[in-house]
Amino acid sequence: xxxxxxxxxxxxxxxxxxxxxxxxxxxxxxxxxxxxxxxxxxxxxxxxxxxxxxxxxxxxxxxxxxxxxxxxxxxxxxxxxxxxxxxxxxxxxxxxxxxxxxxxxxxxxxxxxxxxxxxxxxxxxxxxxxxxxxxxxxxxxxxxxxxxxxxxxxxxxxxxxxxxxxxxxxxxxxxxxxxxxxxxxxxxxxxxxxxxxxxxxxxxxxxxxxxxxxxxxxxxxxxxxxxxxxxxxxxxxxxxxxxxxxxxxxxxxxxxxxxxxxxxxxxxxxxxxxxxxxxxxxxxxxxxxxxxxxxxxxxx
Amino acid sequence: xxxxxxxxxxxxxxxxxxxxxxxxxxxxxxxxxxxxxxxxxxxxxxxxxxxxxxxxxxxxxxxxxxxxxxxxxxxxxxxxxxxxxxxxxxxxxxxxxxxxxxxxxxxxxxxxxxxxxxxxxxxxxxxxxxxxxxxxxxxxxxxxxxxxxxxxxxxxxxxxxxxxxxxxxxxxxxxxxxxxxxxxxxxxxxxxxxxxxxxxxxxxxxxxxxxxxxxxxxxxxxxxxxxxxxxxxxxxxxxxxxxxxxxxxxxxxxxxxxxxxxxxxxxxxxxxxxxxxxxxxxxxxxxxxxxxxxxxxxxxxxxxxxxxxxxxxxxxxxxxxxxxxxxxxxxxxxxxxxxxxxxxxxxxxxxxxxxxxxxxxxxxxxxxxxxxxxxxxxxxxxxxxxxxxxxxxxxxxxxxxxxxxxxxxxxxxxxxxxxxxxxxxxxxxxxxxxxxxxxxxxxxxxxxxxxxxxxxxxxxxxxxxxxxxxxxxxxxxxxxxxxxxxxxxxxxxxxxxxxxxxxxxxxxxxxxxxxxxxxxxxxxxxxxxxxxxxxxxxxxxxxxxxxxxxxxxxxxxxxxxxx
Numbered sequence: 001x002x003x004x005x006x007x008x009x010x011x012x013x014x015x016x017x018x019x020x021x022x023x024x025x026x027x028x029x030x031x032x033x034x035x036x037x038x039x040x041x042x043x044x045x046x047x048x049x050x051x052x053x054x055x056x057x058x059x060x061x062x063x064x065x066x067x068x069x070x071x072x073x074x075x076x077x078x079x080x081x082x083x084x085x086x087x088x089x090x091x092x093x094x095x096x097x098x099x100x101x102x103x104x105x106x107x108x109x110x111x112x113x114x115x116x117x118x119x120x121x122x123x124x125x126x127x128x129x130x131x132x133x134x135x136x137x138x139x140x141x142x143x144x145x146x147x148x149x150x151x152x153x154x155x156x157x158x159x160x161x162x163x164x165x166x167x168x169x170x171x172x173x174x175x176x177x178x179x180x181x182x183x184x185x186x187x188x189x190x191x192x193x194x195x196x197x198x199x200x201x202x203x204x205x206x207x208x209x210x211x212x213x214x215x216x217x218x219x220x221x222x223x224x225x226x227x228x229x230x231x232x233x234x235x236x237x238x239x240x241x242x243x244x245x246x247x248x249x250x251x252x253x254x255x256x257x258x259x260x261x262x263x264x265x266x267x268x269x270x271x272x273x274x275x276x277x278x279x280x281x282x283x284x285x286x287x288x289x290x291x292x293x294x295x296x297x298x299x300x
Numbered sequence: 301x302x303x304x305x306x307x308x309x310x311x312x313x314x315x316x317x318x319x320x321x322x323x324x325x326x327x328x329x330x331x332x333x334x335x336x337x338x339x340x341x342x343x344x345x346x347x348x349x350x351x352x353x354x355x356x357x358x359x360x361x362x363x364x365x366x367x368x369x370x371x372x373x374x375x376x377x378x379x380x381x382x383x384x385x386x387x388x389x390x391x392x393x394x395x396x397x398x399x400x401x402x403x404x405x406x407x408x409x410x411x412x413x414x415x416x417x418x419x420x421x422x423x424x425x426x427x428x429x430x431x432x433x434x435x436x437x438x439x440x441x442x443x444x445x446x447x448x449x450x451x452x453x454x455x456x457x458x459x460x461x462x463x464x465x466x467x468x469x470x471x472x473x474x475x476x477x478x479x480x481x482x483x484x485x486x487x488x489x490x491x492x493x494x495x496x497x498x499x500x501x502x503x504x505x506x507x508x509x510x511x512x513x514x515x516x517x518x519x520x521x522x523x524x525x526x527x528x529x530x531x532x533x534x535x536x537x538x539x540x541x542x543x544x545x546x547x548x549x550x551x552x553x554x555x556x557x558x559x560x561x562x563x564x565x566x567x568x569x570x571x572x573x574x575x576x577x578x579x580x581x582x583x584x585x586x587x588x589x590x591x592x593x594x595x596x597x598x599x600x601x602x603x604x605x606x607x608x609x610x611x612x613x614x615x616x617x618x619x620x621x622x623x624x625x626x627x628x629x630x631x632x633x634x635x636x637x638x639x640x641x642x643x644x645x646x647x648x649x650x651x652x653x654x655x656x657x658x659x660x661x662x663x664x665x666x667x668x669x670x671x672x673x674x675x676x677x678x679x680x681x682x683x684x685x686x687x688x689x690x691x692x693x694x695x696x697x698x699x700x701x702x703x704x705x706x707x708x709x710x711x712x713x714x715x716x717x718x719x720x721x722x723x724x725x726x727x728x729x730x731x732x733x734x735x736x737x738x739x740x741x742x743x744x745x746x747x748x749x750x751x752x753x754x755x756x757x758x759x760x761x762x763x764x765x766x767x768x769x770x771x772x773x774x775x776x777x778x779x780x781x782x783x784x785x786x787x788x789x790x791x792x793x794x795x796x797x798x799x800x801x802x803x804x805x806x807x808x809x810x811x812x813x814x815x816x817x818x819x820x821x822x823x824x825x826x827x828x829x830x831x832x833x834x835x836x837x838x839x840x841x842x843x844x845x846x847x848x849x850x851x852x853x854x855x856x857x858x859x860x861x862x863x
Binding site: 005006007008009010011027028029030031045047049087090091109111131132133134135136139140142143144145146147149150151153154157178180201204205208211212213 | 469470471472473725727728729731768770771772773774775806810813814817818819820833844847848849851852853855856858859861
């Protein structure tokens with residue numbers, strides 16, 4: 001009998017993965033877990049890359065585990081290495097040491113599996129549990145950007161083509177929707193509403209610009225315009241973050257991702273949200289007692 | 301005839317022995333038809349109607365559904381047991397449309413085995429019937445937990461009834477779910493990933509009556525073997541009944557069973573198969589189908605027969621051997637190529653091939669395909685299956701540098717193939733890359749100086765690299781033997797061994813990861829596909845050195861997002 005085949009490594013920008021909140025677990029004991037993105041990617045294993053932006057070790061009763069974040073042009077990928085992955089620990093220590101020396105930017109490429117977490121109130125936090133990684137150079141990063149842009153464009157294209165189809169496997173097959181996307185697209189349609197594929201198109205164009213060595217064009221202009229026009233909304237975001245922290249903090253702080261999720265629900269992009277958090281941190285209104293967790297200074 | 305309702309009738313009768321079974325059944329049927337209540341939900345009401353006192357009724361309903369009997373083996377079950385929970389392996393699942401009291405019902409029967417895990421002892425095989433349309437969860441090969449099933453005993457033989465209210469929990473996935481018996485025709489190409497019974501429309505391509513001798517010695521049997529084709533492909537069939545349709549007849553065949561020989565599906569036409577002559581002016585005619593049923597080397601599958609293929613023979617040898625009857629036999633064999641790939645060819649009769657004037661182009665018709673270590677081997681049984689072509693059907697292929705490009709996804713989902721080039725990203729460089737020791741007897745890799753078969757032994761040193769190549773939709777294991785590892789690393793095995801001795805295997809693997817992980821590469825070699833997945837034996841690997849900016853432009857052009 002055929003063994004379940006190895007899950008492919010889906011090339012995934014941070015934004016598409018981060019904005020997903022649909023988890024699918026099979027009924028069988030060893031069925032893999034998937035995160036289904038708004039573009040219909042059914043993600044178990046993925047390949048991500050970018051700048052190592054945060055990294056820390058945590059010691060628990062079961063041994064050390066590691067957490068960090070990799071930034072690509074569209075946002076942050078949160079990753080972890082569990083205590084039960086000792087084969088990765090020595091490499092993690094090495095990477096952590098380099099990260100703490102803080103001498104030069106560290107670019108990494110990583111293969112990992114989705115490790116989503118759903119909180120009691122239904123929020124989904126998408127993380128990655130690393131399997132293998134390597135340090136890469138700028139060219140390696142650019143190659144990944146192109147590869148991932150290509151894969152994302154394929155998903156955007158398929159997503160657009162599938163929009164007006166009747167959501168059934170037969171209709172998708174007749175319309176030649178690729179088999180690896182059809183299932184996720186059909187399941188996703190029952191869950192996500194008002195998906196705007198354009199935001200991913202912006203991400204792709206930005207990534208391609210970067211890969212072409214073009215840092216100043218499209219991306220920054222659009223960011224600048226969006227930032228200047230969003231000056232008012234940035235204050236609104238800051239105000240909202242403070243209120244959200246004060247209302248929900250039960251003493252341990254609020255996960256960074258939960259705040260981003262809330263903001264996303266209000267139409268605030270991750271980069272704007274992070275900018276707001278940074279400004280609040282700089283202003284000393286909020287602080288980070290624990291890596292990835294934020295508290296308001298007035299929280300009890 | 302038993303079905304789900306019988307179980308409940310039995311249960312009511314236990315408590316109301318004087319009741320008329322037919323009346324009880326009628327009552328259940330009424331609930332089911334008029335109130336859409338399954339017997340499970342109506343049991344208590346029905347009992348009350350037959351004046352079983354309330355307490356007993358409640359108790360019975362409770363025990364029926366709450367206190368199930370959980371057993372490990374069929375031997376623990378008696379003919380009276382219901383609401384049983386047991387873990388079994390599904391051996392077969394044969395769907396059937398059956399008339400149950402004037403209604404067409406989708407049911408299924410087959411074999412299940414208890415003690416489904418290899419270490420749980422001897423398995424016993426029982427028949428079962430599925431009344432509840434659980435086909436999704438009962439695919440052959442899967443291990444499932446059956447909950448709330450009942451035992452049926454008839455003429456001393458016990459079997460399991462899986463009812464509509466039963467639950468089937470998949471513990472281990474099996475093969476693809478069996479397609480339900482349906483009268484909608486499917487294409488012949490679609491047969492390859494189906495099991496169960498299908499309906500097709502196709503033209504008879506060949507029709508060879510033969511006689512087989514039954515294994516139990518009870519005599520001979522006349523059967524018909526042949527081939528039937530539509531525009532999407534051809535499939536062999538075996539008819540166990542009279543089959544007198546001439547070559548060229550267009551037929552609609554309903555309810556033919558799919559059997560598999562090695563990788564090749566075959567249609568079984570039996571007494572329950574319905575065959576009728578079909579009329580369709582637009583259906584491809586015989587000569588069109590003959591052309592389209594010619595296969596290319598890349599399309600050859602282990603176990604295929606009655607195959608027509610055109611090849612360029614690039615190597616041809618004679619080989620003598622002594623068979624088990626101590627007779628000396630001669631066998632001819634060699635290598636063949638076509639524009640889609642390369643494979644082996646074997647002949648049991650001498651063919652007019654002069655090894656000194658190769659290449660020779662030839663048409664092989666009606667031949668069989670076997671596979672050896674993943675490479676198809678075309679078997680020519682008789683010289684009349686071989687015909688030399690006077691003119692070359694394609695420009696002569698330089699066999700020393702003949703790599704046929706395939707995308708990774710069709711490659712890993714197709715059959716095994718030799719002489720291919722494909723591309724993808726390296727998504728894993730396994731930590732067991734490097735120096736290993738092999739058992740001198742069986743070539744198994746030694747672990748802790750021991751072979752899993754031959755025990756502690758002095759091994760032979762070998763070098764290999766193991767990776768995974770992936771195109772974002774599918775993946776294949778990627779293997780480098782000593783020779784191709786040395787070529788890629790530009791080091792001899794001895795140099796690699798020294799390097800690992802000096803700086804450790806982790807550093808060695810990290811080095812490969814940093815040059816290959818995530819990189820887009822193209823590889824050349826041989827691809828083997830079996831139930832374990834796809835394995836690519838690489839003879840060479842090349843990292844795509846296209847500057848990213850150039851690749852970015854290609855991606856923009858491909859998707860129409862030019863800057």
